[in-house]
Amino acid sequence: MNYSIAKATKAQMDFISERYWSKSPKWQQNRYNFIAFVACDSQNNIIGYLVCEEKEIPIMPYGKDWFIETIMVLKPYRCCGIGSALLDHAFSAAREQEIRNFQGSANPTKEAHAFWAKNKFTFFQYGRQHNDPSREEECGNYSHIIFKQVSKIDFYSLNRKTGRYNFNMADREQIDDIFFSYIEKECVKFYHDKKDQIKGIIASNADGEELGFITWLEMPLMPPLIGKQWYIPYVYVKPESRGNGLARELTAEVMTRAIENSITQLLMVHTNEDIMPYWYKLGFDIFIYRYLFRNPSGKFPVGIGKNLTGYDKRI
Numbered sequence: 001m002n003y004s005i006a007k008a009t010k011a012q013m014d015f016i017s018e019r020y021w022s023k024s025p026k027w028q029q030n031r032y033n034f035i036a037f038v039a040c041d042s043q044n045n046i047i048g049y050l051v052c053e054e055k056e057i058p059i060m061p062y063g064k065d066w067f068i069e070t071i072m073v074l075k076p077y078r079c080c081g082i083g084s085a086l087l088d089h090a091f092s093a094a095r096e097q098e099i100r101n102f103q104g105s106a107n108p109t110k111e112a113h114a115f116w117a118k119n120k121f122t123f124f125q126y127g128r129q130h131n132d133p134s135r136e137e138e139c140g141n142y143s144h145i146i147f148k149q150v151s152k153i154d155f156y157s158l159n160r161k162t163g164r165y166n167f168n169m170a171d172r173e174q175i176d177d178i179f180f181s182y183i184e185k186e187c188v189k190f191y192h193d194k195k196d197q198i199k200g201i202i203a204s205n206a207d208g209e210e211l212g213f214i215t216w217l218e219m220p221l222m223p224p225l226i227g228k229q230w231y232i233p234y235v236y237v238k239p240e241s242r243g244n245g246l247a248r249e250l251t252a253e254v255m256t257r258a259i260e261n262s263i264t265q266l267l268m269v270h271t272n273e274d275i276m277p278y279w280y281k282l283g284f285d286i287f288i289y290r291y292l293f294r295n296p297s298g299k300f301p302v303g304i305g306k307n308l309t310g311y312d313k314r315i
């Protein structure tokens with residue numbers, strides 16, 4: 001397939017707007033403000049496009065992001081890599097401008113979800129199940145927020161072991177302790193009725209002193225995604241043991257076990273943006289949950305995750 005990808009010109013945006021966006025006056029009006037890329041065939045006909053909008057997010061280290069408004073490849077040209085090539089082009093252009101975060105929402109179709117999964121986005125389900133049988137492709141499925149960090153941080157580099165700590169599965173009594181002391185007090189309500197499904201790892205030093213823990217909860221992925229994910233309610237390191245990379249090692253332990261258990265992705269939702277720099281530094285994808293909606297505390301709810309499937313599993 002002979003095609004080329006470039007930043008869209010004004011004339012190309014006029015064409016796209018007139019041809020495809022008659023039902024989206026907002027997009028039509030905003031067309032010159034978008035960051036758009038087009039795929040053209042050898043006669044310079046547009047066969048696909050990707051449209052992003054730059055948004056200023058007042059959270060460190062998130063900064064600006066490119067919100068994916070829409071991506072489309074004409075039917076006869078699908079499954080030839082053009083959609084993925086449009087994304088790669090945008091990722092490179094974004095990196096050049098120090099933009100590291102992409103966020104958007106996936107149409108509730110298998111096709112769209114498979115596409116975002118192939119391109120290693122992380123998924124966060126939102127909204128109700130689509131149950132209109134006249135829309136066969138969407139029926140039974142959910143929409144997902146999709147997000148990805150495109151910096152050069154190597155996610156797997158977080159799996160360095162210092163050998164200073166022992167990691168053991170928490171028993172039920174330890175989980176109960178963690179639940180009542182931390183999860184019930186600090187975490188979103190979502191976890192409050194799930195105590196018995198929560199698992200955890202306790203980190204201790206050579207003397208057997210407990211220094212920290214990490215917990216997780218297995219949940220199914222929602223249709224049309226298939227598989228399982230682990231939500232991480234809480235990671236904790238005792239104040240006197242902080243600054244030595246223990247939380248990173250705890251996270252790496254979970255990642256290793258998740259991969260051994262064929263878990264597709266790790267996911268966390270937090271009521272509070274303060275935890276974002278930690279996960280970001282480790283190479284996790286991050287997103288703004290309920291886009292730019294502040295909590296009464298003045299903080300933003302955020303989400304963090306990583307799609308593990310399809311990555312080089314060299315842990």
Ligand SMILES: CC(C)(COP(=O)(O)OP(=O)(O)OC[C@H]1O[C@@H](n2cnc3c(N)ncnc32)[C@H](O)[C@@H]1OP(=O)(O)O)[C@@H](O)C(=O)NCCC(=O)NCCS
Binds near residue numbers: 082112
């Ligand atoms: C999503 C879309 C942009 C992908 O464009 P594309 O050029 O086909 O993308 P690529 O060739 O890079 O990747 C195609 C991948 O999509 C997935 N896919 C495509 N059609 C699929 C289908 N019918 N069932 C399941 N997966 C499908 C597969 O993962 C496929 O990868 P593979 O070819 O390696 O198996 C294109 O299908 C499209 O325009 N769809 C309609 C608009 C739309 O849904 N946009 C997404 C908005 S969220």
